[in-house]
Amino acid sequence: MSHEGNLVVERRTKLGSLHSRKLRKAGIIPANVYGHHEPTASVSVSEEILTPLIHSGTRVVNLEFEGKTSKALVREVQWDTLGQKIRHVDLMRVDPNEKLTLEVHVELKGTAPGVLAGGVLDHEMRSLTVECLAIAIPDSIIIKVGHLEIGGVIHVRDVEAPPDTKILNHPELVVVQVKKHVEEDLLLAPAEGGELPEIVGRKVKEEAAEETPAKK
Amino acid sequence: MALMPKRVKYRKSQRGRIRGEATRGNTVSFGDFGLQCLQPGYVRAQTIEACRVAAMQYIRGDGKLYIRIFPHKPCTARPLETRMGKGKGEPDHWVAVVKKGTVMFEVAGLPQDAARECFARVAYKLPIKVRLVGRRPGE
Numbered sequence: 001m002s003h004e005g006n007l008v009v010e011r012r013t014k015l016g017s018l019h020s021r022k023l024r025k026a027g028i029i030p031a032n033v034y035g036h037h038e039p040t041a042s043v044s045v046s047e048e049i050l051t052p053l054i055h056s057g058t059r060v061v062n063l064e065f066e067g068k069t070s071k072a073l074v075r076e077v078q079w080d081t082l083g084q085k086i087r088h089v090d091l092m093r094v095d096p097n098e099k100l101t102l103e104v105h106v107e108l109k110g111t112a113p114g115v116l117a118g119g120v121l122d123h124e125m126r127s128l129t130v131e132c133l134a135i136a137i138p139d140s141i142i143i144k145v146g147h148l149e150i151g152g153v154i155h156v157r158d159v160e161a162p163p164d165t166k167i168l169n170h171p172e173l174v175v176v177q178v179k180k181h182v183e184e185d186l187l188l189a190p191a192e193g194g195e196l197p198e199i200v201g202r203k204v205k206e207e208a209a210e211e212t213p214a215k216k
Numbered sequence: 217m218a219l220m221p222k223r224v225k226y227r228k229s230q231r232g233r234i235r236g237e238a239t240r241g242n243t244v245s246f247g248d249f250g251l252q253c254l255q256p257g258y259v260r261a262q263t264i265e266a267c268r269v270a271a272m273q274y275i276r277g278d279g280k281l282y283i284r285i286f287p288h289k290p291c292t293a294r295p296l297e298t299r300m301g302k303g304k305g306e307p308d309h310w311v312a313v314v315k316k317g318t319v320m321f322e323v324a325g326l327p328q329d330a331a332r333e334c335f336a337r338v339a340y341k342l343p344i345k346v347r348l349v350g351r352r353p354g355e
Contacts (some may be wrong), residue, residue: 055353074354081237081317082252083352105330105354120280126355130266178278181277 005053007061007072009033020088029086035066037092041065042093053084057089059102059137060214063091071096071134094134102122104138105126106175107144110146114178119150125175128156129168138162145176151176218261219287220310228292238317244351246282247322249331258343259320261287267321267338278311279325285312290326290355319349 020030027047034040054077063072071093082089105127115121128141143159157171234256244250271281293308321338323331332348339346
């Protein structure tokens, strides 16, 4: 089951991008708390506390907000362009025994014999949509690929769901397969001189010009 | 043959400016590791092809390479030893415009050390600073 962390948040009174930018410079991340028919609250959280929690894969946190403690799901994380710093977090209030629908990472275990025989492992679905209790969110869904030969396929229907978890994806979708390796031509083909792409509308214009006689 | 559009609306384009950072195509989406650029610039079609060859020579069927940029922009050039004037030059080559943060290449099926080695070879070919990136937590 996913780890739980504690998160102390404070209400944000000054809203807007300017104030959010100032907060980020001071090492504080703007966030929003919503859900359970309670009013949405703009809050802020310390970057030092939040960043390790996100990197450890925490999904549900014990939220301390204005003297009350409740459980919240980290619904969405916004990153900067280079993916190094967190810019914003959405926290959704949840009941511990409430059923949630969320994406869970797929982890492959073992080495496929097909890969050793020269095939290529194609991991097509890296996460699966599951329905589970808020207190029982799995860290990942483990799929054993130790038996996959070349041409072997694991569909969603073949995946064993963790206890108290239901996989919602279409059962016929391919999660992972071992494909036959296709040799690519590595060498550079000589560039053909003067080759240009077709220009949209050029032919129509030229034909029209030929049909209409030039004005004198 | 280097990459090139099949059909275009105009033969020539103005140079323009590369402003801002990449807000799309800045995450590893297909493979396990990616090569992210740290500064804006133009990458020629021939350079992309050279990168592909360098990467494929290293991967050799152990993994899969994804190229996530395409040279959409035509660049013109004047013939050698001609005087200035007489209008804009003729289309010479095609470039991909990349912004800071764009993930240009991705590999799947390689461990991190091998991906780093593979992208080090690719980085030699590129005219811009790049770095290796993995998937973001939770993706």
